[in-house]
Amino acid sequence: MSEGDELAVPRTWQAMRVSESALLIELGDVCAPLTQDAVHALFFALSAAAPPWLLDLHPAYTSLLVEFDAHVVDHVEVERFVRVLPSCVPRPAARRTHVVPVRYGGEAPCDLDAVAQALSVSRDDVIALHAGSSYTVAFLGFMPGFAYLAGLDPRLSVPRRAAPRARVPQGSVAVAAGQSAVYPDAGPGGWQLLGRTDADVRALSFQVGDVVRFEPIA
């Protein structure tokens, strides 16, 4: 189901009324590709339907938070609307593939050596594993334009740094907790930094479902 041009819109989920104007739709309790497809399918289907009461959608690992105009609908009506969404939704035509050039290693702060050491592999192995995978934008959060990228090779699984950095430079390419990301702006962060890109990540404007690949440059 993760391949092809259509996603099945899930029919089984749990809805939690987390505020008078928000419904949290939970699609599973573990981060897994099938759960991510289910989140994306609901996100695309609701975005396409664009009911006038819809204020915001927050896709995440296993859930979709739906913010609605409480003056127009209540939780019951929102749930009913979600239940009768079409059973299939096309992946958005605008879905793109971004190739992000990365200088691996290089200027501090950088954790490439530490990651290689922790995994008992060489620097080149880390670079090959990271640049060898194709990633999907699972969702955006943390800061504007910050995409959580699913698809990291499990051999690159490293935890967050013990202590977060107060300032991670703009364009830092990072891994942690089974995911990868690029910092669109400088900011605090606890992920392990493998390198840096000069690409304007904000301008790339990653969207949920986009494909991202990394290309090593000297």
Next chain:
Amino acid sequence: MIEIVVPGAHTRVEDRGRHGRAHLGYSLGGAADMRALALANASVGNDLGAPALELTLTGPTVVAAVDVTCAWCGGAWDVLVDDAPAPPCVAVRVRRGQALRAIAGKTGVRAVLAFAGGIATPTTGTVIRSGARLSIGPVLRSPRQGVDALYAAHAGLAQPQLVRVTGGAQATWFGDDARRAFFGEEFTVSADSSRRGVRLLGPRVERADAREPISEGVTAGTIQVTHAGDPIVLHVDQTTTGGYAKIANVIGADLWKVGQLRPGSRVRFERVSLEDAREALFSWHTQLHSLL
């Protein structure tokens, strides 16, 4: 045109914020106290969400380069036109060359200063520097009377500030003791607070369920509890997803109060039902629309 002669600590141009971009990682933004924004704008005849000056902790001195009409709303501030006090939620005329000064008082931490026509310079969301000149848009309507009747809620900001909440996504992860502490005791607002979130110090709110939460969507008003047991009230510039356990949500009708929590002041949470939250929201809108 107005000129910011003395900027004040965190003076910004803010409006009602923007929905529809959470999936791109953008939070709502907008005024930290949306009630003050609406009432100040209502007073000068603007659309309720028109861009206005948001003042935090210390106020600016603004000189009018042309005659302008302005009004303010917020905590207990003193706003002076030259040396004459301007009452809250009442439109006052500021003549060319006159100075408008805002001085923070004892309650609340923010005020909104609205100008008839709204601030037209596209500086929304940025901190205003000394010497900045901001243009004012075309005036749409004459000032509205009677808005000051709604100022009472701002004037009555007491200590501890009472904020109504509904249960959060992981409320059941907290034991009875933690819930008693959270809903019964007072918290002190940490100095480490901003438009992103207000950190609270007080009784530890410890979880009974040690599960690691999976990051999920959060909004302004979501209250997360850190691993150390300290609550954080997410606010208008929050991140769009959050990975701590969520114990409660500030109701929409009380969200403006989060924007008035001054570091060092005290706050207490009262749990209400979702139905109460809806009623409070409708009641506020009815009040507001009775002015229009």
